[in-house]
Amino acid sequence: MSGENINRLIGEVFNEIADGIKSGSFGRKVRIGLTTLGSEHGVDELVKAAEMATRKYGDFEVVLIGPKFNTSLEIYGITNIEEGHSLMEKLLDSGEIDGCVTQHYNFPIGVSTVGRVITPGKGKEVFIATTTGISAFNRVEGMARNVLYGIITAKACGIEDPSVGILNVDGARQIESFLKELDARGYKINFAESIREDGGCLMRGNDLLAGTADVMVADTLTGNLLTKIFSSFTTGGDYECLGYGYGPGIGEGYNRLISIISRASGASLVCEALRFCADCAQNRIMEISKKEFEKANRAGLREIIQKLNQQEKKEKSEEIAVPPKKVVTYSIEGIDILELENAAKELWKNGIYSESGMGCTGPIVLVSEEDVNRAISILKKSSYIS
Numbered sequence: 001m002s003g004e005n006i007n008r009l010i011g012e013v014f015n016e017i018a019d020g021i022k023s024g025s026f027g028r029k030v031r032i033g034l035t036t037l038g039s040e041h042g043v044d045e046l047v048k049a050a051e052m053a054t055r056k057y058g059d060f061e062v063v064l065i066g067p068k069f070n071t072s073l074e075i076y077g078i079t080n081i082e083e084g085h086s087l088m089e090k091l092l093d094s095g096e097i098d099g100c101v102t103q104h105y106n107f108p109i110g111v112s113t114v115g116r117v118i119t120p121g122k123g124k125e126v127f128i129a130t131t132t133g134i135s136a137f138n139r140v141e142g143m144a145r146n147v148l149y150g151i152i153t154a155k156a157c158g159i160e161d162p163s164v165g166i167l168n169v170d171g172a173r174q175i176e177s178f179l180k181e182l183d184a185r186g187y188k189i190n191f192a193e194s195i196r197e198d199g200g201c202l203m204r205g206n207d208l209l210a211g212t213a214d215v216m217v218a219d220t221l222t223g224n225l226l227t228k229i230f231s232s233f234t235t236g237g238d239y240e241c242l243g244y245g246y247g248p249g250i251g252e253g254y255n256r257l258i259s260i261i262s263r264a265s266g267a268s269l270v271c272e273a274l275r276f277c278a279d280c281a282q283n284r285i286m287e288i289s290k291k292e293f294e295k296a297n298r299a300g301l302r303e304i305i306q307k308l309n310q311q312e313k314k315e316k317s318e319e320i321a322v323p324p325k326k327v328v329t330y331s332i333e334g335i336d337i338l339e340l341e342n343a344a345k346e347l348w349k350n351g352i353y354s355e356s357g358m359g360c361t362g363p364i365v366l367v368s369e370e371d372v373n374r375a376i377s378i379l380k381k382s383s384y385i386s
Contacts, residue, residue, distance in 0.1 A: 029061045030281040032274050033076075033091060033100035035084045036066030040263040041239070047071050049270030056271065060278035063097060092256050098281040099257035101245070101273050103265075107133040111251030112146065112220055113260050114153035116244035116276055117230035124211025127154050127162070131223040131246040132260050140171045141305050143219055144178045147189075148301075149250040150215035152292050156248075156285035157276070165192035165203040165213030169222055172202050173336035177383035178304055187299035228262070231269055240265045245273035248280050252293045255286050320345045323353040328366035332376060334385045337363045343384040347371075350378050 036046040047069050050062040054073065064075045065084050076091070078084045081104055091097045107113075112133035117126055129150025135142035147164060154162035164179070166172045179201070183189040191201040192213035203213060208226070218226070224246070231240035246260035259277040261270055293301075335343050340356045340363045347354040347367065352375050355366045367375045379385045 029059060030098040030278055031061045031063055031096070032277050032281065033063050033065050033088055033097040033102075034270070034274060035081070035088060035100065035102040036064055036069070037078070037081050037084055038103045038263060039265070041266060043067060043069060045267050046270055047073070049267040050274065052267060052271040053274040057275055057278070060274075060282070062274055065091075065100070088258070089256065092258070099248070099259065099277040101259045101261055101270065101277050103261055103263055105249075105258055105260060107249045107258075108251070108254070109134050110136065110145075111249045111254045112142075112149060113249050114146075114149050114247040115223060115227040116153075116157070116247055117227060118243050119209055119211035119230070120233065121209035122211055125244075126208075126211045126213065127157075127215045127247075128223045128226055129153070129215055129217050130220045130250075131227045133220060133249060133251075135220065135251070138309055139219055140174050140308055143171055143175050143217060144305055144308060145252075146220075146223075147175070147179060147182075147215075147217050148292060148296055150217060152250055152285065152289045153247060153280070154214050155292070156280045156283045156288050158279070158283070159214055161190050162214035163190045163192040163212075164215045164217065165194070165201055165207060167208070167216055167218040167222065168202045168204055169218055171219070171336060171339075173334070173339060173385070174308060174383065175217060176201060176386055178308060180386065181304050182296065182299055182301065185299040185304075187296045187301070228264075232264065235266075238264060241268045243269060243272065244276040245269055247276060248285060250285075250289060252289075254289075257281055257285060320348045322348055323351050326353045326368040326371075328353065328355050328368050330367050330369050330372045331357070331364040332367065332372075332379060332385065333364050335363050335365060335379070336384075339384055340365070343379055343382075346382050346384065347375055347378060350374075352378070 034050050036043045039046050050073055053062050064073050065088055068077055076087055078087055088100045112130035112135040115128040115131035117128060119126055127150050129146040135145040151162055166175050179189050193199050194203055194207050195210055195212050196204055227246055231243045235241055248257055248259045257280055259273055261273050343365050344354045344356045352371045357364050357366055
């Protein structure tokens, strides 16, 4: 070890002792980076956020990655966004920083971010899984993986057994089936219950506003939109001021703690994004991620996802003859709108005539009274209804 490194190490030890005497808490503080280039509100807004976090929270340290600026905070000097991301990765890989908050970052396929918002209904914090990145090329597989990403992030923020709800978007019924099979095979899921009269783990807009579930599962585009709305609904949209941002990137085998904010994120939100990132670093989110994926894989995560993908490919490729027409008066509910046509074809394949339609409570498949029991059994077995 060089003399310069020894002096730096001694200096860090003395600083930790001084901080421990002041705060009553001894031990190394995590160091969270913040890249300051790229904001629509300017470098000064992000520096303001870092200084705010430093004053507000005493249990982590903020360092800046950006151009020189008049501040007491440590700055790693860079001149453009690409240089900033390159340096950020080097600092993370070397352990000089434990996590970083940034913008414009391209994660590898399979990694997506989990946001953290404050709901307007009851002021409850909810994790939105996910908000940026691509969990998988297949949309339904991506949402299935988002379930794990949300649980991991919630656990890293101190929620030991987070409740999970599925936003009622395209593919939600398939994800419900996926979750129930994963739960039955040993990876236990704490299912949230909708506040609406019909209950269930499929979440409506009302549940979003009330914060019914700790983790709200959606596709990334929907999650991104929700995060933008929740963070800026009081400002008109051009300044995100509420919540914690778009969150850390999570993926199986991924080991860099990089959290995302947007170009519209203001100082108050960025301050809390730094807090969010520090929580994840302090609670060792990557270790939690490894353990959760190990448990899920033992319960057959990969097999269940493969089955989901095979089912979708099969449904797209099959041409099925329509059975002889019957009078259909019984409606079967609870089918995802995007799966309605496939559900009807599944019954045709089994010799049951059916028609699809839209009832008062949502999509329905109509069958004759004599085919009801067999039709329900087929649709349950094929995971179109639960």
